Amino acid sequence: xxxxxxxxxxxxxxxxxxDIEIGRFFSSLPLIxxxxxxxxxxxxxxxPLTIILTSIHNDMSKDFKSxxxxxxxxxxxxxxxxxxxGISRKxxxxxxxxxxxxxxxxxxxxxxxTDIWSWVYMPSKTFFNVxxxxxxxxxxxxxxxxxxxxxxxxxxxxxxxxxxxILRQVLRKLKLRSQVAHNGEISL
Numbered sequence: 001x002x003x004x005x006x007x008x009x010x011x012x013x014x015x016x017x018x019d020i021e022i023g024r025f026f027s028s029l030p031l032i033x034x035x036x037x038x039x040x041x042x043x044x045x046x047x048p049l050t051i052i053l054t055s056i057h058n059d060m061s062k063d064f065k066s067x068x069x070x071x072x073x074x075x076x077x078x079x080x081x082x083x084x085x086g087i088s089r090k091x092x093x094x095x096x097x098x099x100x101x102x103x104x105x106x107x108x109x110x111x112x113x114t115d116i117w118s119w120v121y122m123p124s125k126t127f128f129n130v131x132x133x134x135x136x137x138x139x140x141x142x143x144x145x146x147x148x149x150x151x152x153x154x155x156x157x158x159x160x161x162x163x164x165x166i167l168r169q170v171l172r173k174l175k176l177r178s179q180v181a182h183n184g185e186i187s188l
Contacts, residue, residue: 014040022090038079113151116160120146135180138167 006013025031026039089111124143126133142163148154155163168176 025090110151112156113154116146116154116157117151133180133182135175135178138171138175142167 004013005011020042023039023042026037027042031037031039032041091111120143124147142155142160145153145155146160
């Protein structure tokens with residue numbers, strides 16, 4: 001992933017290899033205007049690497065010592081974006097649910113529980129590891145349910161959203177805004 005500026009208007013952009021079908025789907029109307037859509041918009045695809053690298057190198061300072069302006073998360077809250085759809089596929093909305101076939105092609109399989117597992121897998125191996133980090137203990141039950149070995153037992157997205165809303169109501173704002181800390185450090 002590389003940061004860059006778009007030549008037409010100077011807008012900050014990032015460069016990444018992407019899944020074009022899914023990326024363009026989330027970048028199209030009306031989804032691109034939905035405030036709940038946290039997928040990175042795709043402005044252009046297929047530019048040759050030499051053009052991209054030339055543009056990036058021209059925007060770099062000669063000494064590589066440019067200092068980024070830092071500010072607190074409360075002053076300028078970060079906006080998180082989905083940048084990678086991994087093995088995701090786009091399904092026809094008329095398929096209810098969109099069953100697939102596993103390797104042996106004998107039994108249909110609902111891919112959505114796999115999305116649930118994939119969504120939480122990486123964070124569970126890093127930030128939700130309570131033996132390494134503190135301040136995330138309140139998520140262990142939900143994370144455990146999302147990674148259940150039986151896909152049929154995993155919560156769906158509506159259940160996950162409801163449980164997260166309950167956690168937001170129960171926990172203090174200070175706790176929700178505190179940083180995840182390595183064990184031995186202070187986590188509010």
